[in-house]
Amino acid sequence: MTAVRTRIAPSPTGFLHLGTARTALYSWAYARHHGGQFVLRIEDTDVARSTQDSVDQIIASMNWLGLDYDEGPIYQMQRLDRYHAVVEQMIAAGTAYRCYCTPEELEAMKAGQEARGEKRRYDGTWRPAPGKVLPPVPEGVKPAVRFCNPPDGDVTWDDLVKGPITINNREIDDLIIQRPDGVPTYNFAVVVDDWDMGITHVFRGDEHVNNTPWQINIFKALGAPLPLFGHCPVILGDDGQKLSKRRGAVSVTAYEENGYLPEAMLNYLARLGWSHGDDELFTREQLVSWFDGTHMNKSPAQWDAAKLAWVNAQYIKRADDARLAALVAAQLGRRGIAVGDQSVLVPMCALFKDRCSTTVELADWLSMYFTPVTPSAEDRATHVTDAVKPAIAALAERLVAVAWDKASIQQAIKDTIGAHQLKMPQLAVPLRVLVCGRAQTPSIDAVLSLFDRNDVLTRLRTV
Incomplete structure (x- = not known):
């Protein structure tokens, strides 16, 4: 049996949000359950929006959650030569071609389709075909490279979460795999990366379901082995809308700052799309032992701040008092309260922790020992x-x-x-x-x- 290899591949265009953290957790737990390997890849081809601060924050979030990786971080922008080589191989094999359409021409093409009530898509102007005469190559136009997507037939896969999924090739067109500036697009780079890195199982959000047919077709065009795909339903916020960077989500590290314990967050995230019987609280070791890829929820999960607070409170009750003392000292330090000898906090944490759901609340209590109080x-x-x-x-x-x-x-x-x-x-x-x-x-x-x-x-x- 091929060794299990999973990955998480966040884009460094902002913080690691909760949906990606949950996907990372599932990928990590699946690899650990099967004695496999877990890879961290940074998908930084969005050059304009990618930042080193985001990379640092992603890695800090992974470290805080204890999601140790066996390889990485691997950066896509350091692999451009590899992508270019594969593109040239595909052009030579007839599975990709250069497209000289300008953005204005593409927009006019799709506007015309829309006016005629047709699906907006690339019309194949530059796609080679037997007996077809291509337009003359325009001067001064750098071409993009497009994938020759099969014109007919279905793409079917047995999703690890959703079960069998079928999408007809007529629903997708010849996507760009390399931009005119030489930077690969997501759907192409991810295939080359997963191929080169021997990824066997891909867990990701179900917003990627529509990308999967393109990726499967590219895998097949390259003669590369297909990984198994599992698309996890979205996490919904309090408003019933998808929790995302643009809608109410906060970074994983913000939860650390707000007094949550990593084992509590890991426990809560795991239960947002997976279950093991009626078990609400479990250790990392239990999660790894149980997480075999089954019992994944097909329906969206609802983020519940009160439930997370309850889970965190249970872990605070169980936590070592000296560890809590260090965390509370850091919380007090953010308020400008210097404790000095942290050992004085240990019995205080022991006394008050049963009343607290976060270390912020614990710091609220213990601040009275170090600063004057003003009764109402x-x-x-x-x-x-x-x-x-x-x-x-x-x-x-x-x-x-x-x-x-x-x-x-x-x-x-x-x-x-x-x-x-x-x-x-x-x-x-x-x-x-x-x-x-x-x-x-x-x-x-x-x-x-x-x-x-x-x-x-x-x-x-x-x-």
Whole structure:
């Protein structure tokens, strides 16, 4: 059996968006499941729009998700000589030809077809045929090169996701495979690349279904082995429209910045178009073990921000506290809050992580330990009443001398409650408001024990 080789081939004209990330994940998981190889290719033939920043962002996104590749990144613009050689071979073999039509002539051709109610397509002006006399070659016009697409018959393939698909060759025309400037077009370059790189399985978005007949025909014209194709349905946004770079999508790295864990994103993306029974949460290792190319959804997936937040919350609960501390330190750093020794964050993360769905939310909680808080006027009026202020002052005095640990703080609070004949919430909630700036927190003794004693005393004395 031929070794499995998959690839992901993003265009560096912007960030790696979620649909491409999901396709990369499926390609990676399929290769890993079968003990094969996964290739990263950068399709940078759109010279005007491709940027190095986009390349860097794509690679950073892949690295963050843990989608390690065995070869690459391979850049198409570094392979121009290879494409040119194949084009010349095809012209010599009669499977491609030079076309000297100008853009103006092509537009006039298609406008006339449209006026006659015909399908807009290239009419074959420069396509050689037995007994056909071609127009004289115009001076000063650089030709494009077109593929001789078969005029009749069907293109059929058994799609890994959608099942059998058939498209008639009359639905497609002689596409340009090399522009007048010598740069190959997508449908040609991708075939040569997949051929040269021995790609056996191609997972991609179903917007490419209509490109596949051309590509299959080019593979056949080259005598190259056909990969198997799997076209994954689109991801829909909240508005029911396709999630894309132009419609509401954000970069993969933005999710990193917004406090999501890569294993949570990987888990969520996998479930957007594939399932393994009723399993909602699973490890990378389980995904690789299960992902054999079956159980792929044929219908579009709906992006659900709330579901992603839930998945992320589960992973945060399970995460190592020291790892969370480093991530929270980075989040705080973006806010200009310097933590210093990150180890102080470890017990804080342990205490608060069950309440958070992102590390941004965790940083929201922990910022109170490093910056002053300002309780709302409403919370102060509701909870820090004249009736409880004497107890707060008394507690502050007790806290001056106690051992600074949860048990000792808890005892000081209990002693104060007893002395002032209060119930726990009558003192605990005002403490939260004054020290933490909010009325709800985890157990107040645990929360206070992680503060610097002087910060607690200072805040309590603001009454």
